[in-house]
Amino acid sequence: MTSIPDKRPPLAAWLVKSGAVVLRYLAIFVVAFTLFGVILWIAGKDPWLAIRDTLTYTLGSGRGLSEVVVKMTPLLLTALAVAVPSRVMLINIGSEGQLYMGACLGTWVALSFTGLPAWVMLPFMLFMGAVGGALWALVPAILRARGLVNETITTLLLNYVAPSLVTFFIYGPWRSPGNSFYPQTLDFVPAARLPLLGDTRIHLGLVVGLVMLGLYWLLMKYTRWGLEMRAIGGNAQAAKRSGIPVTTYLILALCIGGALAGVAGIAEVAGAHGRLRPGFSPGFGYTGFLINWLAGGHPLGILVMAFVVALITSGGDILQINQGLPFAVVDILLAITLFVVLARPALRLKGKRA
Amino acid sequence: MTLLSLLGVVSSAIFSGASLLYATLGEIINERAGIVDLALEGVLLVSAATGFAVTVETGSPYLGVLAAMLAGAALNLLFGYLVIGRRANQLASGLAVMFFGFGLSALIGRDYTSARINSLPRFALPGTSLIPALSTSQFKFDPLIYLALPVTVLVWWLLFHTRWGLGLRAVGENAQTAFAAGRSPQRIQYQAIIGSGLLAGLAAAHLSIAWTMVWGEFMTAGRGFIAVALVIFSKWHPLRAIAGALLFGGAVAFQLLMQASGIQISPFLLDTTPYLLTLIVLIAWGGTRRHAAPASLGRVYQGTE
Numbered sequence: 001m002t003s004i005p006d007k008r009p010p011l012a013a014w015l016v017k018s019g020a021v022v023l024r025y026l027a028i029f030v031v032a033f034t035l036f037g038v039i040l041w042i043a044g045k046d047p048w049l050a051i052r053d054t055l056t057y058t059l060g061s062g063r064g065l066s067e068v069v070v071k072m073t074p075l076l077l078t079a080l081a082v083a084v085p086s087r088v089m090l091i092n093i094g095s096e097g098q099l100y101m102g103a104c105l106g107t108w109v110a111l112s113f114t115g116l117p118a119w120v121m122l123p124f125m126l127f128m129g130a131v132g133g134a135l136w137a138l139v140p141a142i143l144r145a146r147g148l149v150n151e152t153i154t155t156l157l158l159n160y161v162a163p164s165l166v167t168f169f170i171y172g173p174w175r176s177p178g179n180s181f182y183p184q185t186l187d188f189v190p191a192a193r194l195p196l197l198g199d200t201r202i203h204l205g206l207v208v209g210l211v212m213l214g215l216y217w218l219l220m221k222y223t224r225w226g227l228e229m230r231a232i233g234g235n236a237q238a239a240k241r242s243g244i245p246v247t248t249y250l251i252l253a254l255c256i257g258g259a260l261a262g263v264a265g266i267a268e269v270a271g272a273h274g275r276l277r278p279g280f281s282p283g284f285g286y287t288g289f290l291i292n293w294l295a296g297g298h299p300l301g302i303l304v305m306a307f308v309v310a311l312i313t314s315g316g317d318i319l320q321i322n323q324g325l326p327f328a329v330v331d332i333l334l335a336i337t338l339f340v341v342l343a344r345p346a347l348r349l350k351g352k353r354a
Numbered sequence: 355m356t357l358l359s360l361l362g363v364v365s366s367a368i369f370s371g372a373s374l375l376y377a378t379l380g381e382i383i384n385e386r387a388g389i390v391d392l393a394l395e396g397v398l399l400v401s402a403a404t405g406f407a408v409t410v411e412t413g414s415p416y417l418g419v420l421a422a423m424l425a426g427a428a429l430n431l432l433f434g435y436l437v438i439g440r441r442a443n444q445l446a447s448g449l450a451v452m453f454f455g456f457g458l459s460a461l462i463g464r465d466y467t468s469a470r471i472n473s474l475p476r477f478a479l480p481g482t483s484l485i486p487a488l489s490t491s492q493f494k495f496d497p498l499i500y501l502a503l504p505v506t507v508l509v510w511w512l513l514f515h516t517r518w519g520l521g522l523r524a525v526g527e528n529a530q531t532a533f534a535a536g537r538s539p540q541r542i543q544y545q546a547i548i549g550s551g552l553l554a555g556l557a558a559a560h561l562s563i564a565w566t567m568v569w570g571e572f573m574t575a576g577r578g579f580i581a582v583a584l585v586i587f588s589k590w591h592p593l594r595a596i597a598g599a600l601l602f603g604g605a606v607a608f609q610l611l612m613q614a615s616g617i618q619i620s621p622f623l624l625d626t627t628p629y630l631l632t633l634i635v636l637i638a639w640g641g642t643r644r645h646a647a648p649a650s651l652g653r654v655y656q657g658t659e
Contacts, residue, residue, distance in 0.1 A: 039458075091445055093449065148637060149637060153582055153583050154633060157583065157632055157633050159576075160629045164626045167622045168623050171622065172620060286449075286453065290449075290450075326464055328459075328460030330457065331457030332458055332461070333457075334453055335454035336454070338446070339432075342447050342450060343435075
């Protein structure tokens with residue numbers, strides 16, 4: 001950041017600055033949507049109709065909007081799962097696998113201890129979800145901290161292992177006997193379901209996500225740990241020389257990230273589905289990575305971007321139904337948005353580089 | 355376990371190893387020029403879809419292979435524009451292009467999921483017709499497999515025995531110095547990226563046109579990432595990449611052997627073997643990689659003023 005003091009009054013300066021930020025993000029999305037429209041047009045679809053459908057079916061109705069919030073819930077947590085390690089310059093692309101393992105261990109609690117009351121069951125279940133995700137991140141974390149293997153490639157490879165393990169449990173010990181056609185576990189008992197908000201499908205996971213976001217903000221801004229993590233991110237050598245336990249921080253940061261992704265997994269299963277199915281995540285982990293990059297690791301940015309990306313993915317469902325487009329086209333739109341951000345580094349929030 | 359099914363396993367291992375060898379070679383060229391290309395997984399998917407679609411439309415697998423190579427180069431060029439032209443972060447750009455590839459390949463392959471194609475012709479190994487057991491339909495290979503080893507040697511020769519290769523490796527070690535020595539880092543990196551895109555296209559074409567002869571969403575199943583890992587295993591050396599590809603082929607063979615042997619192991623657990631094996635190999639070889647890795651791997655060349 002530049003060190004020239006701003007002479008304007010604080011409020012006006014703040015307005016100018018945040019106005020500029022909003023304008024930049026709007027510009028990013030306008031460019032991204034235009035490029036996406038061009039691709040749809042080449043594919044023989046009507047881009048106007050696609051974008052209009054996306055907006056009317058999501059923002060246009062209370063139900064559509066609540067579904068966007070349901071989609072946003074795991075994304076908040078998976079974005080944080082990338083954000084925390086990124087503060088110490090670790091790249092966690094493994095949140096997809098960590099999410100699956102969190103769902104796996106959480107489901108084990110929900111299926112094994114069916115007699116527990118909800119006030120014991122839910123914390124226990126979410127805790128084990130966090131443990132599952134953290135354990136899945138532990139191996140890459142140790143390998144990286146000991147300087148053996150870069151965490152990028154190990155977390156990526158483990159993404160392909162975790163869903164297979166979950167599928168193994170669903171086809172094996174956990175298979176619901178009543179349903180032989182559609183493989184899934186038994187329905188969770190009511191005590192293991194996350195409470196819903198009113199008559200929507202918005203569940204307690206949203207509160208968990210928002211609390212975690214708040215904690216992340218407090219941790220980074222007001223604690224010694226946040227400061228030390230920034231120091232490691234800035235220059236690990238210097239941080240080590242000044243007595244910061246870098247190795248511990250690296251392992252902890254990646255495991256906390258894994259835990260957050262694990263909570264996202266079990267919250268999604270126990271909140272939105274009520275049973276574990278193979279392939280229940282449409283790439284929440286990867287999408288979380290994109291959100292964190294778009295937001296530059298900034299807590300408020302993560303909130304906004306998680307909402308916008310949830311809106312886009314909900315739009316993907318609608319495009320799939322109304323236009324017969326594969327769901328994966330959403331990846332195109334998200335990727336183009338990221339291209340625009342990457343190609344114009346100056347557009348990123350100053351000093352908030354992930 | 356008959357000899358015939360054993361031969362089938364070996365030939366599957368060769369088929370899966372060959373496509374991985376091409377992908378690994380491409381990544382080696384990139385990383386030798388200092389660029390980590392995580393886009394590979396997406397590039398493979400787009401090339402596989404494009405090659406398959408062109409084969410269906412034209413009826414010619416050769417045109418399909420060509421189209422796959424061009425698609426690979428084009429998508430890699432987009433990645434190159436981000437990391438060389440715009441000097442963006444390599445890992446994030448790679449993942450962005452990977453996502454783009456996920457979506458684009460699904461869009462391209464949308465109408466071809468149940469299509470049938472003319473595959474590349476397969477030839478028996480010369481000499482094997484004399485041995486009756488080997489002259490079965492199981493033990494025939496397409497031209498891309500026979501080309502894999504010559505291409506590997508070609509890449510090795512280009513990288514280590516030509517002036518161009520020297521420049522490329524110099525850029526990967528220290529772009530500033532290479533610039534001072536009169537090379538253009540940007541131009542060399544673009545050349546590397548196009549070359550690796552062509553090789554990725556070959557890998558994908560072999561996968562979809564020559565071997566499986568189908569297109570399915572996410573059919574590469576992480577091969578791009580396994581290739582990135584095998585680059586570390588092969589210490590950024592093309593000839594050692596052959597060992598990496600054999601290793602992966604071995605994992606596939608093991609998987610098939612276990613299934614064929616009738617031992618009761620869940621296929622879902624067996625599916626994880628290639629990834630776990632790659633991981634174990636990384637851990638075992640990871641400690642020694644320091645000396646072999648190009649010095650400015652992953653660093654963005656900011657230009658020389």
